[in-house]
Amino acid sequence: MFKKLTKIIVNQMDPCKELDPVKSIADQEHFRPFCLLIKKKKSNRIFHRAPYYQRTGFTLDDVLLPGEDGKSTESLHQDSNQFTLTKVRADEVDGGLSISFDPASVELKGGASLFKGFSVKSKKNGISQQYLEALRRERKINMDHSFIQQLQRTDIRLYVVTEILEASEEAVYEESTKADRGFKAKIYATLHAKGTRENNQAIVIPKGCTLAFRTVPLHIRDGAHGVSNFQKMDYFQDEDEDNVVEDRQGYVDDGPSAGKLVEVRTEVRYSCRIFPELSPDRLLIILNTIKAVMTDENLLQELSQKMDEVLEENDGYELKTESPDLKELFSTLQQSPRHHLLQLAEGITYVLDALQELTEDQLLLLLESLERKIVSQQLNLVENLLKHDLEYVMRPFPVNARLLSFQHEEDQMLTIALVELSGVQLLQEKGSAIPRDEPFEAVAALFVALYALILLSGSK
Known part of the structure; x- marks a missing residue:
């Protein structure tokens, strides 16, 4: 708050x-x-x-x-x-x-x-x-x-x-x-009971x-x-940004897009490029850790700080923790070659940064979405929202009704709640959406979180 x-x-x-x-x-x-x-x-x-x-x-x-x-x-x-x-x-x-x-x-x-x-x-x-x-x-x-x-x-x-x-x-x-809809009130109450954060x-x-x-x-x-x-x-910022641009040269987004979507796609794919190379066992370890920090702010801060220290130390870094939820990941990372460790730390840090941009309710809604196996469909919806100018033009725009249609009503209401918390109101009956208070960054953070969860969980 x-x-x-x-x-x-x-x-x-x-x-x-x-x-x-x-x-x-x-x-x-x-x-x-x-x-x-x-x-x-x-x-x-x-x-x-x-x-x-x-x-x-x-x-x-x-x-x-x-x-x-x-x-x-x-x-x-x-x-x-x-x-x-x-x-x-x-x-x-x-x-x-x-x-x-x-x-x-x-x-x-x-x-x-x-x-x-x-x-x-x-x-x-x-x-x-x-x-x-x-x-x-x-x-x-x-x-x-x-x-x-x-x-x-x-x-x-x-x-x-x-x-x-x-x-x-x-x-x-x-x-x-x-909580103007009965189910939305119910889902918030249920999810807050699951989390360890105070509401x-x-x-x-x-x-x-x-x-x-x-x-x-x-x-x-x-x-x-x-x-x-x-x-x-x-005065050093330009130097850093030039290096980032150079690193990304040759990394081209595939497929047509509009608005800022191509920029968001390019950044998330580059930052998470290490994850598709990992074995299912390693992906599961990272996923379980990410799920744990999504319900514990202190744990999230500890993991974020440790990953930053890995990236900042020039001569290597020894990962230590008293948190049971982090020990398996730290053990895995510590056994990785230095260049591999840096890429893993970079990818995990990127995901954590996106999670910290979301509200506590959104993190709990994301965990529920993961259990319901609707994250991929949610990503398609958020991807469609990013095709529109969410930075400066605050006017309604049409949304494909298929993207708002879920097999179960509970999945649909959960998704609407998740998106509206990023500042885009979905009007299902009109098949349109209304951006509120220039929500581009909030929607982009939600896209990154959904994309990362799909990569780590092996969803299609």
Whole structure:
């Protein structure tokens, strides 16, 4: 719920996309000004175009040598204007929501979720470029610091948080799942009973909570440090993207497509290219692990972190875990040749990234779909949706009635619920669909998840 709220705030308050939303309220303290972050060693996904940042637990002050005056970097933030985001009403039975913003008025709608209400007052805090420059001249990096030494052995890039959007008052965000059809209400209740995740309906946003952040790259060389530019950019990004393009040359999508579908297909096939080469036994081990993490957020985070570390370490990495659900996979990966291990870690990381873009309800609905053996038909439906412009044109479009027809009504309703949670409302009786709030990335993430589950399960 917190991730959904921060995304709404950033989308409405930061049209220039200079801020990144904080995903977890438990981690928000690690995204304050001067906090150090690392960018995960992977290109941005088509379903997540913002950078992937990970907290380090350190601030810039932690890794600098003491200054002459002994002062730390605390209390050097500068306040900016305050902003207020307020929910006004939510009274449409189809899951609609009207929200007013100052100075603009915006209407958001979601076919399967109903936002009950929230009012968030926020303000910006940041570091001046002048102060960072003065800090660069006065204090050097402690090259003996354990964290800095660890970075020297990897290709990990370091970033410093320079600006945040924080809550200036305590706020409560409430959400309820739409259940206007009897079966949909029943399926949600059944699936939540199967999962280990909590189905929270409200979350308290404390005063001072970080909602979004902005970073600049921090360069370190022989104890000296500095930022490339006080703008949100990464001077190494072009180099990475060129390598990705070069790696994909010659990988051509087969068959006609429209819209963004060809781009989504190309990326998912390239990123998951290792899976068709695996034996059925290895596929089953990966599938069972993926199914386990889909019902356990902590497990998903642990697996994601371990796979990132495999990709980042230059000299190999030993996989260890106390989680029974991960041990068989880690044992299999550890026995793989280095080049094979890297491809497996890349493929698993890609799938995990897509799963983290989905809602908790969607993950549970996907598990149920896997049991009902309807994932392939669902993929065909989502593939058809991606042929339409889901990024900018918010208007109804026709959907082949055959794609909405399932052998059992329960399968059909489950699929409609799954798709609507990605922001596309399906009107079965009219044979059409209505995109809500530019849902392309959410639908692309769902396509990736379905595609991966089919590969790993050996479905046709």
